Amino acid sequence: xxxxxxxxxPLPGTATADSGTRSGVLTQWLAREKKAFGASYLGDAIxxxxxxxxxxxxxxxxxxxxGHLRYPQFEAQRERGTFDLDRRITDCLPLxxxxxxxxxxxxxxxxxxxxxxxxxxxxxGARVIIWLTTLHPRTVDYLTRRTRYAELVAQAGTYAARLAxxxxxxxxxxxxxxxxxATTSGWYDCGHIDxxxxxxxxxxxxxxxx
Numbered sequence: 001x002x003x004x005x006x007x008x009x010p011l012p013g014t015a016t017a018d019s020g021t022r023s024g025v026l027t028q029w030l031a032r033e034k035k036a037f038g039a040s041y042l043g044d045a046i047x048x049x050x051x052x053x054x055x056x057x058x059x060x061x062x063x064x065x066x067g068h069l070r071y072p073q074f075e076a077q078r079e080r081g082t083f084d085l086d087r088r089i090t091d092c093l094p095l096x097x098x099x100x101x102x103x104x105x106x107x108x109x110x111x112x113x114x115x116x117x118x119x120x121x122x123x124x125g126a127r128v129i130i131w132l133t134t135l136h137p138r139t140v141d142y143l144t145r146r147t148r149y150a151e152l153v154a155q156a157g158t159y160a161a162r163l164a165x166x167x168x169x170x171x172x173x174x175x176x177x178x179x180x181x182a183t184t185s186g187w188y189d190c191g192h193i194d195x196x197x198x199x200x201x202x203x204x205x206x207x208x209x210x
Contacts, residue, residue: 059073068195071192089189092189092191096139097147103148105152106155127170127209129172129205130171131204132171132172134176134177138190157175160173174204180201181200182200
């Protein structure tokens, strides 16, 4: 018998060394990376690095031993009574406006990725809980008057409801603060809740899991 390994078959649409070029493989790789790390992702990454207060002794954010993500600088400001939430929201509203201004609908690619994730989880016998997050009420009002934010939230709810046709997939719509009793003061900026509001979300998720 011939014990030599069978030659590997090229994936459809890719170039091989036999074809005289590897440019097709490189092109596909670049297309994949561009889809995952697009212009908006790069912009957010640059802003995140630029906004890090390097001169501060306290880190901007840190994971605690309990696994919680914390914001030591903001928490220290809260303890001193100097944390200005209104200013924080005012500063980040233009960033959120820029993010949502060009959105006209849900991303088909991201829907396909979530569909696949749910299928794989269900195939492994897992139950799935999807929860829709919220922004600060002031941010929601600002975006609703200037973008298609409300329409996008409705589309997300419709899409999630379709996934929830599976009896082992559940959706928690927490797209407004009233749905989980969040306080308007329990935030760090336009879209990041503090530990107290996060505990309210966790309690609902725990109930859903049980």
